[in-house]
Amino acid sequence: MNPLLLLQVAFRNLLASSINRVIGGIIFVGTLVVVVGGAVLESVDDGMSRSIIGSIAGHLQVLSSKSRDRLDLFGRSGSQMDLGALDDFAGFKRLLEEHPNVKTVVPMGLNSALIGSGNTVDLTLARLRGMYRQRQEKGASPELDAQLDSLKTHVRHMVSVLGEDITRRGEIIDEARTDPADTEAIARAGSDDFWAKFDADPFTSLEFLENRIAPQVSDADMVYIRYVGTDLDSFQKNFDRMHVVDGQPVPQGQRGMLLSRYFYEQNFKLKTARRLDIIKAARDNGQTLARSDNLRRMVKDNQTQTRELLFQLDPIKAKQATERLQRVLGSQEKDLEKLLVAFLDMDDASFDTRYAQFYSELAPLLELYRVRLGDELTITAYTRTGYVRSINVRVYGTFEFKGLEKSTVAGSFNLMDLMTFRDLYGFLTPDRKAELEQLKQASGVKQVDRAGAEEALFGGEGALVTEARQDAINEDQALQGVSGAHVRDELMRRIYTQEEIESGVVLNAAILLKDPRLMKQTMMELRNKANAANLPLRIISWQQASGQVGQFVQTAKMVLYGAVMIIFVVALVIINNAMMMATLQRVREIGTMRAIGAQKSFVRAMVMVETLLLGLVCGAAGALVGAGIVFVLGRVGIPATQETLYFFFSGPELHPRLSSGNLVAAFVIVLGVSALSTLYPALLATRVSPLQAMQMDE
Numbered sequence: 119m120n121p122l123l124l125l126q127v128a129f130r131n132l133l134a135s136s137i138n139r140v141i142g143g144i145i146f147v148g149t150l151v152v153v154v155g156g157a158v159l160e161s162v163d164d165g166m167s168r169s170i171i172g173s174i175a176g177h178l179q180v181l182s183s184k185s186r187d188r189l190d191l192f193g194r195s196g197s198q199m200d201l202g203a204l205d206d207f208a209g210f211k212r213l214l215e216e217h218p219n220v221k222t223v224v225p226m227g228l229n230s231a232l233i234g235s236g237n238t239v240d241l242t243l244a245r246l247r248g249m250y251r252q253r254q255e256k257g258a259s260p261e262l263d264a265q266l267d268s269l270k271t272h273v274r275h276m277v278s279v280l281g282e283d284i285t286r287r288g289e290i291i292d293e294a295r296t297d298p299a300d301t302e303a304i305a306r307a308g309s310d311d312f313w314a315k316f317d318a319d320p321f322t323s324l325e326f327l328e329n330r331i332a333p334q335v336s337d338a339d340m341v342y343i344r345y346v347g348t349d350l351d352s353f354q355k356n357f358d359r360m361h362v363v364d365g366q367p368v369p370q371g372q373r374g375m376l377l378s379r380y381f382y383e384q385n386f387k388l389k390t391a392r393r394l395d396i397i398k399a400a401r402d403n404g405q406t407l408a409r410s411d412n413l414r415r416m417v418k419d420n421q422t423q424t425r426e427l428l429f430q431l432d433p434i435k436a437k438q439a440t441e442r443l444q445r446v447l448g449s450q451e452k453d454l455e456k457l458l459v460a461f462l463d464m465d466d467a468s469f470d471t472r473y474a475q476f477y478s479e480l481a482p483l484l485e486l487y488r489v490r491l492g493d494e495l496t497i498t499a500y501t502r503t504g505y506v507r508s509i510n511v512r513v514y515g516t517f518e519f520k521g522l523e524k525s526t527v528a529g530s531f532n533l534m535d536l537m538t539f540r541d542l543y544g545f546l547t548p549d550r551k552a553e554l555e556q557l558k559q560a561s562g563v564k565q566v567d568r569a570g571a572e573e574a575l576f577g578g579e580g581a582l583v584t585e586a587r588q589d590a591i592n593e594d595q596a597l598q599g600v601s602g603a604h605v606r607d608e609l610m611r612r613i614y615t616q617e618e619i620e621s622g623v624v625l626n627a628a629i630l631l632k633d634p635r636l637m638k639q640t641m642m643e644l645r646n647k648a649n650a651a652n653l654p655l656r657i658i659s660w661q662q663a664s665g666q667v668g669q670f671v672q673t674a675k676m677v678l679y680g681a682v683m684i685i686f687v688v689a690l691v692i693i694n695n696a697m698m699m700a701t702l703q704r705v706r707e708i709g710t711m712r713a714i715g716a717q718k719s720f721v722r723a724m725v726m727v728e729t730l731l732l733g734l735v736c737g738a739a740g741a742l743v744g745a746g747i748v749f750v751l752g753r754v755g756i757p758a759t760q761e762t763l764y765f766f767f768s769g770p771e772l773h774p775r776l777s778s779g780n781l782v783a784a785f786v787i788v789l790g791v792s793a794l795s796t797l798y799p800a801l802l803a804t805r806v807s808p809l810q811a812m813q814m815d816e
Contacts, residue, residue, distance in 0.1 A: 142732055145733050148740070149739075150744040152784040153740070153744030153745060154747050154748055156783065157775065157777065158772070160780070169768045172359040172519065174528075174531060175191055175664055178628075178629035178644070179191075179658050180626060180655050181204070181626040182201060183654040187201060190666075203545070203623045205623055207622065207624045210223075210648070211627070213651055221632045222629075223628070224357075224627060225349050226347065226625065226628060227536070227624055227625035228345075228625065229345060230343065231342075231498055233341050233498065238335060238430060239273075239280075240335075242276065243327055247321070249266050250321065250324070275432055276429050277331060280335065299330075307327060343381070345531070345532040345533065346533055346539075348534070348535075348539075349535075353533065360517055360519055364516045365513075367515065371616070372613055374534075375512065375513050375533065375538075376513075378516065380518070380525070382516045387488075390423070390426060397416055397469065406466050417462065421458075421459045427480070427484065446475050461475075489513060491513055491516070492513070492514070502544045511538055521769035522765060537614055537619065629644075638659075644657050729793075734785075737785055745776050752774050
């Protein structure tokens, strides 16, 4: 058998018939899909792994083997995972860091809560209350008195605006639907007599405004917050993608919180400003107001919801805003609300100009965020045993993960110091223990063991029983040194040692490796090490720890290769049938070759070589074109058109790159399909005899 002759015949018949061209087209498309799809998915896999590892998971996660639930860092929104507590973080950290491939171990714990963002009136009244407390503690001063007068004027202006709203509402709806008590409260809060007596008892007056006036303003929100309790200093050092954007890091060893910049913008920014930001981002991505119902709805919402802006503007700022809007709009209108409605009426032609004017003219007069950096945020969460606990935490700044600035997944986590997390989750911290001891001493509680309980209660001088008496309870005196603002301030100022931070309880921890390529080997060795030390540790990979998010790429790969398999199964049937038809069309040719001495083995080899050569040539062409597409995509990039894609792409764009594995897989599949589809046609060709060939008509 002459191999050269086989190749010559195969090249001559390569694309000689339309059937071969159809077969070649199928092989071309299938190979192109394998190369391009595989390259894109591998790049997504690499990008997503960098997002998960670099944002919160680390290379490995460790948790208690007694945990009832699986660790899911990005799932289970709104519910707690039932994870067993790891009592001695310092101990198992030392054990794990003995491994030569372990860089460090970062303590963690996940929890969630609902917090009230407060409405505009609430926030203003809180500032006013704070100023009166300051005057009570430090005494009056001309500067403080001027600030108080300005803020009181602002609150009175808010009441006036709210009263106008009540009047307008009464003109368009049935008065029976309006609570007379609300109208009476507005009338009282807007009267000269109320404000003339305000300073005589400011805290009582503020309580009335907080309980009767603020609830009538409906712009407050309940915000769902997810937070990670961790050693903040260690977290920032080891997760190098994390950086503080605004404010400052929490001072080392102190209590505090860092809010995700994405979360902060989404939940605490002035709603009008936030909508404008969303519209601008959408327009930057190619959308237009003319074609998007959603963007036009946001413009309409801004026009109809101007109260949030009006409530923030005291008379002086309201006058400045009116003058600036008159100048911008070229209008003589004096009604600020009408000016705001006209200004916020935007289309594609005016949006960019109005957006810039909003931030240059109006924003300096407004509080853009309901929670300011440096403020205390009250976090109310369920503990591990189911009761509710609240703690005030100071917000020091906002942070982002580089490349994931617009990611909803990475932006959903906020960072809290580990000591505050333990208090909120219900673990006994040294501060909590000391507080309980002080409460016991202040209340006169005596601890009695089980054996002596009966004697203490009934057999002695009545040490545990005393005569009840009627008396007024002075809470400030009873709880002095135990609770109150001074205790919170003391906790905020306290600096915890690294030993105190690490010696307590954690729920899980991130393990960062020196060489991630040895992750599987290191994971197995750490498991063996923990088992040998009889420690109840479960060590899992970042894919397992990230739940469905981590399995996304594997699922996508299965879908891709399933689709490719279907394509090539169909191709196998088509190629097989096509080759059978081609063989039957070449009966005279094959019979003549047999008549002049060609053996069956030669005919069989000829058919197989032709199909394999066709698959090789068309497969190579598909791989070459696919490689070209991947190269172009790698240079240009695939933009993350949706915020979720930022996490999967590990940035605003995905830059696919070609791997040798994709090319090898494509050629193996092509050659395998080509060989299988040729078996029966080759067998059929060997059955053609010279006599059959001569008896066939032209």
